[in-house]
Amino acid sequence: MRSSGDFRATTREGVRGKAQSLMIHLRSPDRADIADWDSALVGFVVPKTVGNAVQRNRVRRQLRHLMRERLNNLDPGSALVIRVYPGAAGRPSDELAEDLDSALAKAKRRLR
Template identity: 35%
Template sequence: MLPEPHRLHRSADFTRAVRQGRRMGRHDLVVHAYARDDASCVGVGEPRFGLIVSKAVGPAVTRHRVARRLRHICSEILLEVPETCDVVIRALPGSANLSSKDLQRQVRSGLKKLGYLGAVRDARS
């Protein structure tokens, strides 16, 4: 499960990450990343993740399975993403047929090419 401070909730945050951030397309998903620098932005100091899994991915059971896998991947890479980064992952229809390992490889690849996947930070208490 992805901890509450690390989730994107507001539509404006999703829109900002998708429209103003950088984008890297992979075969079965698109990774959008936006570096927050505004001190008035809620949640500054914590990387935040959002998921977009549309009906094109498949029926509800399939969409929820893909979303669970992506949330788990986000929680694993949490300490490797910069603290002021908003990441939105858009699942494409092919993501329904991938294993968790393949999804993780594509997420990591997209973030790495964008320059948002770096060294592991110290865990905060």
């Protein structure tokens, strides 16, 4: 996901799932303008409050790697925005994975 319009639409129209270190905004394929895509689109919001550029990029890379494993669990054409909280910079990958799974499960429940 690259355009600010996609991010804005997903955060406004999508359902939320919150965990300790991040929040998920999930928009279903029938509401998304990208319903003809073969897979889900994922975007990341990592604000400067998370840390310096090195810390922000490290968190983004960790989450990108974790999402590659979970993309098959999302419907094709859905849109997902992951908003990271400041406490995420010092967390290990396994804790980020637990938070990601928890937030995704909450968002999927609300989507139904």
